[in-house]
Amino acid sequence: MSGPGRVTLVGGGPGDPALLTVAAVEALRDADVVLYDRLAPHDTLPELAPNALLVDVGKRPGHHPIGQDGIETVMVQHALDGAAVVRLKGGDPYVFGRGSEEVLACHRAGVPVRVIPGVSSSVAVPAAAGIPLTHRNLSHLFTVVSGHAPLSDEEHRHLAGLGGTIVVLMGVGTLPSISHGLLSSGLAADTPVAIIERGYSETQRTTVADLGTILHVAAAAGVRSPAVIVIGHVVAFAFDGDAEASELLARAERLGASA
Numbered sequence: 302m303s304g305p306g307r308v309t310l311v312g313g314g315p316g317d318p319a320l321l322t323v324a325a326v327e328a329l330r331d332a333d334v335v336l337y338d339r340l341a342p343h344d345t346l347p348e349l350a351p352n353a354l355l356v357d358v359g360k361r362p363g364h365h366p367i368g369q370d371g372i373e374t375v376m377v378q379h380a381l382d383g384a385a386v387v388r389l390k391g392g393d394p395y396v397f398g399r400g401s402e403e404v405l406a407c408h409r410a411g412v413p414v415r416v417i418p419g420v421s422s423s424v425a426v427p428a429a430a431g432i433p434l435t436h437r438n439l440s441h442l443f444t445v446v447s448g449h450a451p452l453s454d455e456e457h458r459h460l461a462g463l464g465g466t467i468v469v470l471m472g473v474g475t476l477p478s479i480s481h482g483l484l485s486s487g488l489a490a491d492t493p494v495a496i497i498e499r500g501y502s503e504t505q506r507t508t509v510a511d512l513g514t515i516l517h518v519a520a521a522a523g524v525r526s527p528a529v530i531v532i533g534h535v536v537a538f539a540f541d542g543d544a545e546a547s548e549l550l551a552r553a554e555r556l557g558a559s560a
């Protein structure tokens with residue numbers, strides 16, 4: 302390892318290595334060091350990055366082994382030492398991924414950096430459960446919000462007033478405040494809600510209810526993070542693998558969305 306190092310921020314997708322991009326696979330193959338997150342596809346890293354030092358910097362809710370500053374310091378230092386560093390992140394680096402902060406850290410240190418986008422869980426995990434975020438006649442917009450911290454009353458009002466699909470990441474802990482806030486802002490209690498846990502894993506599970514009952518249903522099911530929450534009529538398309546095509550067509554027809 303010699304010469305000028307560099308950092309490549311790589312979007313690892315929602316967990317299935319098959320959803321890595323070709324550019325991501327190439328960057329991993331050429332890496333000297335890989336710093337990877339918990340939700341990135343890490344089981345196959347020894348094969349994908351055979352020459353790299355693999356470092357788990359896995360942030361989980363409430364548990365950041367070296368913290369964001371520590372990650373940036375280690376990442377930059379390896380690059381200054383001449384390494385081709387891959388910073389492998391879950392989903393897309395620029396969607397609630399602090400990717401832009403890591404890019405700024407590279408700029409500050411004078412380290413060349415580039416970003417390879419990834420398949421974001423915000424669209425891919427609903428798709429894994431059969432849910433499109435838009436559908437003609439049903440939803441022509443979607444909003445992706447972070448549930449990491451509770452939303453303000455004003456934000457709930459805006460979301461409720463938009464009339465499209467709402468996607469919440471990191472929202473399991475704040476589900477009570479989100480459902481209460483949207484109901485108080487006038488979103489109908491019978492608005493469908495789906496919570497998809499552990500998308501693309503063998504234990505993927507979809508829990509479906511409506512806004513008025515989701516808290517009770519999620520608690521009874523023991524819903525846990527990581528999960529993507531989808532709120533809106535597109536949830537009618539949710540299937541768990543054994544739904545009959547005829548049943549899905551009937552649901553679409555009832556919604557006037559089958560054409």
Ligand SMILES: C[S@@+](CC[C@H](N)C(=O)[O-])C[C@H]1O[C@@H](n2cnc3c(N)ncnc32)[C@H](O)[C@@H]1O
Binds near residue numbers: 391394420421500526
């Ligand atoms: C810190 S955010 C990072 C999002 C990521 N940058 C992206 O574009 O998907 C982490 C959240 O993404 C969602 N998430 C990521 N991967 C997931 C998966 N495989 N199944 C369910 N939710 C997932 C969860 O809401 C989780 O709490």
